[in-house]
Amino acid sequence: MNILVTGGAGYIGSFASHRLIERGHHVVVYDNLSTGYKEFLHPKCKFVLGDIRDRELPARVMKDNKIDLIMHFAAKTSVPESIDNPLDYFENNSFGTMNLLQNCLKAGVKKMIFSSTAAVYGDTRKDFVSETDELMPINPYGESKVFGERMISHVHAAQGISAIILRYFNVAGASLDNQLGQKNPKANHLFHHLTETALGRQATMAVFGNDYPTVDGTGVRDFIHVEDIAHAHILAAEKLMNETNYLQTFNCGYGQGFSVLQALKTMEDVSGNKIPYEVLKRRPGDPAKVLALADKIKSELQWTPKYNDLKVICKTAFDWKNRPTS
Ligand SMILES: NC(=O)c1ccc[n+]([C@@H]2O[C@H](COP(=O)([O-])OP(=O)(O)OC[C@H]3O[C@@H](n4cnc5c(N)ncnc54)[C@H](O)[C@@H]3O)[C@@H](O)[C@H]2O)c1
Structure with a gap:
């Protein structure tokens, strides 16, 4: 298949690109x-420096490369930044997706896999969220992805684009061979702070809130290894190639939660280093607990997670940050 990967030079998109190329x-x-x-970038991929908000370039690239399917990862991804600069998020993520869909129609590309997020559910107050639950995002980042999902669903109904929407939970970890991982120094994810503090590059890290109704008062998340997310994309792409007029949404998580403090302790164990932290008040836009009900992706795409182990997630994330060139 010829696949256009938007955001393929980023954290998750680079894993998907490498694994796709390895599969031929x-x-x-x-x-x-x-x-x-x-x-x-994988040495065998073709790279185009371009913006998803460009009115013309995406369609040209799709036509020139006879693209069969788009994997659309490109987005801004920070919840706190989205609260400070909401319009940047609607412009990049929502308008960007709309523009990409228009370019797909122009180029005749009718298959897309869209990177969505558990942030579309908001503070559900349920132990597990399922794909059919109401979408109630509580921050502009989540809202910007809901717009993306809804546009895809309308374009599916009107123009017959087939799509798979993957709602990832908290993606973390790095490749076992230490070749790929999260590099963005501004990434505001928990694992960025855990690894930086374990390595002594940050003196201490903030834990936002210890008064949530959870096991130890800190937020609980469904951490999923990035390789399992990449594999879900391969299965989704191969499914879409054999389908027409198809639209499905899948949660991508393990259905198992760990608190911020449990992740911190596990990172201390695998790194052998102490992680000093200070408890600050809750951050606006952070729900108490976000866990996936992920039966649907297992039955429909035969997705079987391989790295469902917090220690593996912590160890690969730590090794990646501790590599000599980091
Ligand atoms: N990391 C997570 O835990 C997580 C969870 C849920 C969903 N997601 C989604 O997964 C996708 C990838 O996230 P990531 O963590 O790899 O982030 P990332 O920042 O590492 O990757 C995003 C990539 O998109 C590119 N990009 C951004 N805006 C662009 C634009 N306008 N035009 C072209 N390229 C653009 C960036 O340069 C980058 O390479 C995003 O859509 C994100 O919302 C991530």
């Missing part, structure tokens, strides 16, 4: 390098 697919990465890195 042709990959064109389309990325503006705002938070992506050229060094993550």
